[in-house]
Amino acid sequence: MGPVRSELMWQAVADAVQIAGDGDLLDVLDLGGGTGGDAVRLAALGHRVTVVDPSPDALASLHRRGVEAGLAVPVTGVLGDSADLLDHVAPASFDLVVCHGVLEHVDDPAEALRPVAAVLRPGGHVSVMVAGRNAAVAARALAGDFATAQTLLGRSASGWDVRTMGARRFVAQEVETLLADLAFVTVRSQGVRVFADLVPSAIVDTEPGARDALLALERVLTGSSEFTGLSAGLHTIARLDLTAAPPDPGGKSATL
């Protein structure tokens, strides 16, 4: 098993696959899948996985990772991004879109998510993971940087300029609103990594049993809504609402 953080992020992907497929093998799009850590694990389980990412270096690493894993069916890597997604993949061709760690970095999260509904089959699911704002506030305060903690606390995901303010941070309600505006119904909103990013790695790596105990604690906390707001990762799984008209992939930006 890899580092605690990666394992917990993988568990989130596994949760989404379980909810979207209930044990079936799925067509999965990993939008902004990067070097393919999750994508290759999904493919190794038999899912048919496509990664769309604007980084040629990341796609090269994905390819290497897939070869090393000896995948029977390789992950399809596509150079592209959310803006030109429909130039690369067919409409209504996926059961699940994973979009983890991407909305923090794009200019407009609503625009980045807009084409997702169009590439999902009816009743398909999206899994969105973003960085939590409250956890960032806590981390800054614990490091003694109280002024930055207070500045972060006063920000909202809308109007966040990633060029001048760095990676965007969210609260869970902002993600749910974003998805609701795009005709998705949230089926699970959970927190990932309450303590994993805060505990010194010396403790986790050297104390016998600490790693497994931390993983077990984190899984319990993921299931507790009391801790969602304190989590470093905010994970939302949502289903395309069959009763709502699909949003126009080229339409105007929804508000956060």
Ligand SMILES: C[S@@+](CC[C@H](N)C(=O)[O-])C[C@H]1O[C@@H](n2cnc3c(N)ncnc32)[C@H](O)[C@@H]1O
């Ligand atoms: C922090 S990495 C996350 C990688 C992976 N999803 C994960 O969870 O480990 C962000 C990835 O998003 C990609 N990316 C940035 N903007 C994007 C966009 N507009 N559409 C799709 N991918 C994008 C980057 O190239 C990068 O690989």
